[in-house]
Amino acid sequence: MKITYLLNSGFIVKLKRLLLVFDDFSDPSHSADAEIAKGDFDNLYFFASHAHFDHFDPHILKYQESVTRYIFSNDIRRTVRAKAFPAEKVTYLKKYDAYSDENIEVTSYDSTDVGTSFAVKIDGKRIFHAGDFNWWDWDGEEEKLRRSAKLLFFRQMEKLEGLTFDVVFFPVDGRLGNSAEKGAKEFLRLTDTKALIAMHRVGYPKWEPKDEFFVKEKIFTWSPVEAGESVELEDI
Numbered sequence: 263m264k265i266t267y268l269l270n271s272g273f274i275v276k277l278k279r280l281l282l283v284f285d286d287f288s289d290p291s292h293s294a295d296a297e298i299a300k301g302d303f304d305n306l307y308f309f310a311s312h313a314h315f316d317h318f319d320p321h322i323l324k325y326q327e328s329v330t331r332y333i334f335s336n337d338i339r340r341t342v343r344a345k346a347f348p349a350e351k352v353t354y355l356k357k358y359d360a361y362s363d364e365n366i367e368v369t370s371y372d373s374t375d376v377g378t379s380f381a382v383k384i385d386g387k388r389i390f391h392a393g394d395f396n397w398w399d400w401d402g403e404e405e406k407l408r409r410s411a412k413l414l415f416f417r418q419m420e421k422l423e424g425l426t427f428d429v430v431f432f433p434v435d436g437r438l439g440n441s442a443e444k445g446a447k448e449f450l451r452l453t454d455t456k457a458l459i460a461m462h463r464v465g466y467p468k469w470e471p472k473d474e475f476f477v478k479e480k481i482f483t484w485s486p487v488e489a490g491e492s493v494e495l496e497d498i
């Protein structure tokens with residue numbers, strides 16, 4: 263599996279002749295253009311986890327000829343930006359919703375912000391893209407708000423607990439300071455995850471987890487910084 267970083271929470275996943283693009287709001291390295299221009303794929307899916315500008319942008323409409331399906335969270339449906347998309351090519355998913363065809367199985371989960379996160383199964387591989395689902399534990403925020411952020415996060419984790427994922431895209435947001443990796447750490451503790459890709463940290467340096475981050479065994483992590491960086495996961 264080859265993964266290319268676009269920006270923020272934006273990634274391309276290439277597996278055999280399948281291309282998935284997540285949260286492509288901006289692609290300064292033109293990686294999606296280049297990958298799609300190659301044409302060595304049979305099916306192409308675009309995902310957008312919610313309507314925030316840093317996750318969803320209508321420039322992805324330019325790929326509509328090549329796209330098999332746009333899979334968007336339901337909050338996007340109500341935006342002006344969504345109106346330009348061809349209705350017959352778009353599936354809107356509410357939370358705990360599902361979409362499947364002969365190539366792909368998608369299940370949506372709730373977010374702790376807006377929209378959904380996505381669990382995607384392709385060719386026997388399981389991918390999780392969190393969107394803005396995270397333990398948003400802001401340093402210096404009122405105790406009451408921090409308690410409710412924690413509660414929301416763990417309530418959602420109850421639905422994900424025990425699941426197996428080959429690759430997980432999860433926010434490790436630098437703005438959270440000491441709490442940046444709290445959500446990702448709990449996610450790994452409660453699920454069986456093989457590789458973790460850090461996201462939603464534009465403007466922050468490469469994240470290097472310390473040994474104590476890994477509550478269970480140490481797994482592969484990747485924290486891209488430059489748009490267009492990619493990684494090849496050999497055994498996934």
Ligand SMILES: [Zn+2]
Pocket residue numbers: 314316317393394462
């Ligand atoms: Zn966001």
